[in-house]
Amino acid sequence: FLVATSVISGAILVSVFKTAFGRLRPDAVFAELVTPGLSFPSGHASMSALVFLTIGALIAASRSRVNERIYILTTAALLALLVGVSRVLLGVHWATDVLGGWAFGAAWAIAWLVLARYFVKKR
Helix, strand or coil: CHHHHHHHHHHHHHHHHHHHHCCCCCCHHHCCCCCCCCCCCCHHHHHHHHHHHHHHHHHHHCCCCHHHHHHHHHHHHHHHHHHHHHHHHCCCCCHHHHHHHHHHHHHHHHHHHHHHHHHHHHC
């Protein structure tokens, strides 16, 4: 429930932010791939950070060994990093679009994880 709700609400917010900022994508001359739509924040970077970090944190919380937790969280962060870098390398986003996406995705993941922890402690 937590992952589904955070992903759905995050996707809606990314669309709202794209419309609000209205930033155009890099010129097609510089792109390996031409995609329609607005650029800021990067939806792929946002959603990869949100999904990978949320799932990583939930899985890491189920492990007792610190090394396992670090490995899981590092892997989740690396996956989000690779998705964002690929968007810049393909030329479909500016680097700042990806940075904004990562910032939003990570913040949204943290907010939902804190909310989940609050409700678990209330029980």
